[in-house]
């Protein structure tokens with residue numbers, strides 16, 4: 001098998017939130033309001049793996065390490081998996097597919113429209129993430145998949161407005177979405193061509209010490225078996 | 226006015242929740258403060274007409290109100306002084322010291338007072354009140370509180386004529402309440418009511434639930450319960466009650482004034498930017514049920530808002 005240890009860890013981690021959900025379901029640990037709890041937990045897993053997937057390329061730029069590129073797509077697909085669960089819980093468990101009620105209750109809620117747009121775009125990326133589509137779309141594929149940053153920003157806003165608080169006065173339960181927001185902005189900055197070129201030149205000149213992280217990276221890149 | 230039940234049962238007589246639940250039939254027969262509520266939502270003519278279309282028929286069948294379990298009431302708590310995580314409040318509040326505890330009642334009153342919690346408990350006989358609790362987040366419970374009407378304590382201190390509002394302040398002790406260390410909030414927690422709302426006999430100070438002492442996570446030793454308003458209006462662990470002339474600033478209203486108004490009456494006609502307000506999830510049930518105007522207490526408290534536009538004064 002040519003699966004590396006890093007890939008193995010990535011897949012393993014990605015199943016942790018799902019396993020915990022199943023475990024809590026079986027042991028009655030889903031709180032008094034399971035619908036809200038599962039919505040929040042799947043949402044958090046979705047944004048977590050989305051931002052991990054988003055950071056793969058910038059990490060590669062920062063360090064020159066190529067291993068992250070190999071897990072980028074899988075992380076994105078796991079994010080999509082949790083986002084899909086998140087959405088299904090909302091439509092099926094919470095609203096029982098009562099579409100008129102869903103609309104009446106929610107058409108005026110900005111954060112849901114943001115989440116919805118984010119989900120549509122993420123679905124498009126998930127569907128076209130296969131090599132076959134890459135070949136078909138050529139250059140357009142690259143452009144399309146850069147829109148993952150838009151997904152990132154939409155999701156951060158969705159997360160932020162889903163929390164009790166106020167961005168302007170910086171008050172309320174908004175710590176986590178703010179952290180994600182800062183990370184996404186930093187990742188975006190790292191990908192701007194000027195910064196990227198400047199840093200890569202600098203990195204090559206600096207001849208960063210390879211030994212300590214190098215050991216870890218060599219460990220991660222070893223095949224699992 | 227709804228029929229009042231005074232069940233003066235010593236807590237020692239109520240041994241367990243199971244025992245308690247067996248009295249449920251009796252409670253139902255008494256009508257409680259729950260009865261007839263389903264009918265009230267739609268037919269109040271003193272309020273501006275509903276602008277939104279009504280719900281589809283599948284969602285308008287109110288099923289009976291049943292008591293939420295003690296387990297759920299005491300393990301699912303919005304109590305930001307401890308943590309925003311509703312499931313962790315119970316463990317974080319485990320060692321909260323509820324005695325000694327003083328409640329200062331002052332401001333625009335003729336007889337300022339500081340009462341120890343034991344004075345409060347001995348002075349004001351507790352009665353049982355079964356109320357719906359509707360959280361602004363879109364879930365609800367039915368809780369058998371033990372407590373006494375707030376107006377009893379207010380009569381003791383004799384409010385001045387100039388007193389128009391009442392302000393409640395929660396304990397501000399970061400050593401005991403870890404959530405208070407978060408700089409994201411305007412601590413201490415404070416809430417407010419208009420004086421007539423505070424004097425209304427549905428408004429109680431609770432010191433117990435399910436016939437037992439009030440658990441720390443539910444706001445021990447003394448909390449407010451205003452059943453026709455969203456849950457956050459009912460301040461917990463109260464240390465100060467002040468009568469004031471002007472509408473006092475309140476916790477969530479300070480954080481996000483466009484989302485949480487001073488009144489914060491349960492109102493299915495006022496949409497919230499985040500949470501659903503036309504329907505709610507009743508804890509322990511599946512699916513959604515319609516949210517009732519003034520949480521089903523319109524008959525009792527609707528007159529407080531005669532002539533007021535409750536969509537503007539949300």
Ligand code: HEM
Nearest residue numbers: 039040043044046047083087090115116118119155159162
């Ligand atoms: C149609 C699409 C979507 C719908 C209907 C939806 C619905 C919701 C709802 C109702 C909440 C609030 C839950 C609550 O606190 O009661 C929420 C929160 C959240 N959603 Fe979504 N969402 C959608 C798309 C997404 C996507 C695509 C992501 C991530 C990739 C996401 C991530 C989150 C996160 C992180 C939260 C915050 C959870 C928390 O409070 O910790 N959502 N969403």
